[in-house]
Amino acid sequence: MGIAEQVMLDKEYNDDLIEFLKGLLENNELTGSAQGISKLVIDKGVDSVSKKQKYVIDSIIDTYRDKYACETCSNGNIARLTDHLFIAEYGLCPMCDNDREKFMED
Ligand SMILES: [Zn+2]
Structure with a gap:
């Protein structure tokens, strides 16, 4: 299907x-x-x-x-199609972007 x-x-x-x-x-x-x-x-x-x-x-x-595949997770963390719009803009998916921000804060 x-x-x-x-x-x-x-x-x-x-x-x-x-x-x-x-x-x-x-x-x-x-x-x-x-x-x-x-x-x-x-x-x-x-x-x-x-x-x-x-x-x-x-x-x-x-x-x-x-x-527009996520550079970090190769789309493994993608939950929605709209995540690809996010990738088009930022180069990685919302979840990986979130992780990266957390990493930067530490
Ligand atoms: Zn990702």
């Missing part, structure tokens, strides 16, 4: 996906059909798109996860 299909089963995950896609649009990471389908998911929810369109969403997620 693809990620977009799992999302339908889980409200919290769905909200995370919507936030994630909004972030990608804001960062101009998406073009063409990827952009169109993402907007559709944001407006109407992931259950409104076809199976084929869900594959597009899944491939967006895969691409982005590879592109």
Whole structure:
């Protein structure tokens, strides 16, 4: 089962996906059909798109996860898709960033 299909089963995950896609649009990471389908998911929810369109969403997620992987934990500490937006900005995931701050304080 693809990620977009799992999302339908889980409200919290769905909200995370919507936030994630909004972030990608804001960062101009998406073009063409990827952009169109993402907007559709944001407006109407992931259950409104076809199976084929869900594959597009899944491939967006895969691409982005590879592109913005956490340098420290190699995505081992990633709990949400939106963590990758954080990585895009800071180079590591929120949990590793938190650990690093603690380390700096000691
Ligand atoms: Zn990490």
